[in-house]
Amino acid sequence: xxxxxxxxxxxxxxxxxxxxxxxxxxxxxxxxxxxxxxxxxxxxxxxxxxxxxxxxxxxxxxxxxxxxxxxxxxxxxxxxxxxxxxxxxxxxxxxxxxxxxxxxxxxxxxxxxxxxxxxxxxxxxxxxxxxxxxxxxxxxxxxxxxxxxxxxxxxxxxxxxxxxxxxxxxxxxxxxxxxxxxxxxxxxxxxxxxxxxxxxxxxxxxxxxxxxxxxxxxxxxxxxxxxxxxxxxxxxxxxxxxxxxxxxxxxxxxxxxxxxxxxxxxxxxxxxxxxxxxxxxxxxxxxxxxxxxxxxxxxxxxxxxxxxxxxxxxxxxxxxxxxxxxxxxxxxxxxxxxxxxxxxxxxxxxxxxxxxxxxxxxxxxxxxxxxxxxxxxxxxxxxxxxxxxxxxxxxxxxxxxxxxxxxxxxxx
Numbered sequence: 001x002x003x004x005x006x007x008x009x010x011x012x013x014x015x016x017x018x019x020x021x022x023x024x025x026x027x028x029x030x031x032x033x034x035x036x037x038x039x040x041x042x043x044x045x046x047x048x049x050x051x052x053x054x055x056x057x058x059x060x061x062x063x064x065x066x067x068x069x070x071x072x073x074x075x076x077x078x079x080x081x082x083x084x085x086x087x088x089x090x091x092x093x094x095x096x097x098x099x100x101x102x103x104x105x106x107x108x109x110x111x112x113x114x115x116x117x118x119x120x121x122x123x124x125x126x127x128x129x130x131x132x133x134x135x136x137x138x139x140x141x142x143x144x145x146x147x148x149x150x151x152x153x154x155x156x157x158x159x160x161x162x163x164x165x166x167x168x169x170x171x172x173x174x175x176x177x178x179x180x181x182x183x184x185x186x187x188x189x190x191x192x193x194x195x196x197x198x199x200x201x202x203x204x205x206x207x208x209x210x211x212x213x214x215x216x217x218x219x220x221x222x223x224x225x226x227x228x229x230x231x232x233x234x235x236x237x238x239x240x241x242x243x244x245x246x247x248x249x250x251x252x253x254x255x256x257x258x259x260x261x262x263x264x265x266x267x268x269x270x271x272x273x274x275x276x277x278x279x280x281x282x283x284x285x286x287x288x289x290x291x292x293x294x295x296x297x298x299x300x301x302x303x304x305x306x307x308x309x310x311x312x313x314x315x316x317x318x319x320x321x322x323x324x325x326x327x328x329x330x331x332x333x334x335x336x337x338x339x340x341x342x343x344x345x346x347x348x349x350x351x352x353x354x355x356x357x358x359x360x361x362x363x364x365x366x367x368x369x370x371x372x373x374x375x376x377x378x379x380x381x382x383x384x385x386x387x388x389x390x391x392x393x394x395x396x397x398x399x400x401x402x403x404x405x406x407x408x409x410x411x412x
Contacts, residue, residue, distance in 0.1 A: 002027040005409045006142055006156035008130050009177065010037030012398035013381025013405075014162035015113045020406030021160075022120035029123040029154060031130055031144055034172040037117070038110045040164070043171055044395060045098075049106035051090075052081045052399070053392040055097040060393045061386055062250060063361055064189050069386045071366035073396065076403040081396060088112040098392050128152065133159065133180055135374060158376040158409035162402065165355035165382040166191060177383045178358070185373045187360045189385040192253035193352035195246040195394075198264065200239035201342040204308050208235040211302045212242070216270035219248040220263040221255035230270050235305070240264065240341070247389050250356040253346050266339040268301065278333045285329075289322025296321050301336075309335050354394050358385040368408030369401055376412045380405040 005021045007014050010032030022028045030037060041049060053060075056078050061069035082092060082099070089112050091102040101108040117124065125146070132143040139157040146152060163177025178188055213235065218228040229244035248264075255262040269277050284296070294317035297306035310317055313331040315324070324332075349355070359379055363372050369384075371377040380401040388394040 003158060003410055003412070004139070004156045005029070005158045005160065005406075006031065006140065006154055007160045007162055007406075008133075008142070008180070009162035009164055009381070009383075010034070010124065010126070011040055011162065011164050011172075011381060012038065012113075012395055013164075013402035014160070015117060016399050016402030017160045017162055017378075017380050017406035017409070018122050019113070019116050019120055020403045021410040022122050024407055024410030026158075026410035028120070029125065029156070030117070031128045031142065031154065032124065032126050033129045033174070033176070035126050037124060037126065038113060040168065040171040040173065041110045041113075042106045043168070044106055045100060045392070047106050048100050048104040049109045050095075050098040050100055050392040050395070051085065051109055052078055052099045052396045053097050054078055054094065054099065056393075056396070061388050061397065062356065063386045065361040065385075068361040068364075068366055069388075069397065072369065072386075072404055073400045075367075076400040078396065080403075081399050084399070085109070085112070088116055096391075125152075130163075130176070130180065133184060135184070139376060158378065158412045160378040160380055160405050160409050161359075161383055162380040162405070163383050165358065166349045167193065167352040167355045167382070169350060173382075181359050181379070181383065184371070184377060186363055186371065189357040189360055190254070190257050191355050191357035192250070192257050193346045193349050194250035194253060194356040194387050195353035195390060196249045196253070196351055197236070197241040197347040198239050198245055198249055198252055198343050199345040199347065200264075201344045204311070205235060205239055206237045208304050208308060209237040211235040211304050213268060213302065213305060214270070215244070216267040217244045217248055218265040218267070219251045220261075220265060221251060222260045223263075226251045226255075233266065238347075239343070240266070243390055246353070249346060250387060252343050253356060256343065256345065262343040264341050264343055266341065268305070268336050268339060274333055274337050277337060278329065281329055281332065285321045285324060289320065291321045293317050293319045293321060293324075312339070353390075354382060354387050356385075356387045358383050361385050367404075368412075369405035370408050370412065376409070378405040378409045378412075 058070040134141040166175035216230040227248040229247035231244040234242040
């Protein structure tokens with residue numbers, strides 16, 4: 001008799017888990033509360049679906065249990081992900097390490113996954129809200145409610161929770177899986193927004209709205225450096241955004257959640273040292289000593305940003321460059337290289353791409369994503385306390401954890 005596997009959640013991780021379990025010979029059913037499976041995939045990679053990345057290291061994944069993510073990734077790594085999607089018909093296109101479908105359409109990835117779900121004869125129940133899970137002598141009793149069918153009861157020998165997180169609720173992520181996991185005895189690492197914009201306390205950001213600038217973002221929590229990243233920073237009316245901000249935002253979120261002091265130090269000349277930059281400024285001054293400071297950075301920095309630099313360094317815009325004192329020159333260097341800003345909040349779960357936190361990985365076996373508390377209960381995807389950096393890493397976690405959980409459930 002085939003093992004019956006129920007997968008709660010039909011996103012990237014849920015579909016991978018279901019397909020893998022079906023390949024292993026299980027009878028699989030997906031319970032999805034949206035009107036169709038895989039809806040969130042369509043928004044990934046700005047609609048192009050950066051479905052993995054060829055550059056993989058343990059530091060690309062974050063969790064309270066640091067070694068856990070890589071143990072899972074290693075069981076279904078980048079190379080196997082590529083083979084899996086090539087078999088489904090996806091021709092990959094590389095861009096700075098990121099892998100996209102050659103058509104650059106996220107819908108292509110979703111289409112081949114849906115076709116595989118259909119090919120493997122996986123039963124899909126959409127519009128199904130799972131309200132209650134009970135552990136029975138033979139496995140699990142799952143109670144769901146559908147607008148069309150009303151209350152429904154499903155029985156399974158093994159259960160996979162792959163419900164996603166609270167991020168981007170417009171795409172169907174409602175965080176319901178956290179309650180289901182808790183009802184089965186699991187604890188949660190606090191869930192906070194990640195890959196998200198940061199709101200700053202200073203008032204000058206309104207004047208900087210729309211400015212994009214290359215720089216390094218260093219995140220400080222209670223004055224300790226916890227993360228940094230370099231790239232294009234977007235200055236907005238509320239604070240800071242852009243890829244390097246997203247990469248370090250989970251640390252800001254956690255610090256704010258724990259009521260700690262959170263700051264960012266922005267370096268707007270990250271490729272040269274303070275000494276080299278100071279030498280450059282002095283050379284620039286000597287060449288045009290009569291130039292007013294309000295025009296001094298023309299051709300180097302955006303005018304809006306240059307004005308803020310001068311104000312922060314307490315230098316009058318009408319002052320001639322040649323009249324700068326040595327102390328003022330050093331203040332200007334420090335302002336550009338160590339631009340400190342206070343983080344007062346993150347944007348909400350609505351704006352976040354993913355969440356940090358989730359089901360405590362200390363309660364899971366990395367070998368098969370099975371619960372250490374409940375036999376034949378498995379987890380996959382964003383519901384678990386694992387989050388990756390930008391660039392296809394969160395989808396790689398979905399594929400890897402889904403594969404490992406699906407294989408584990410089918411053979412439990």
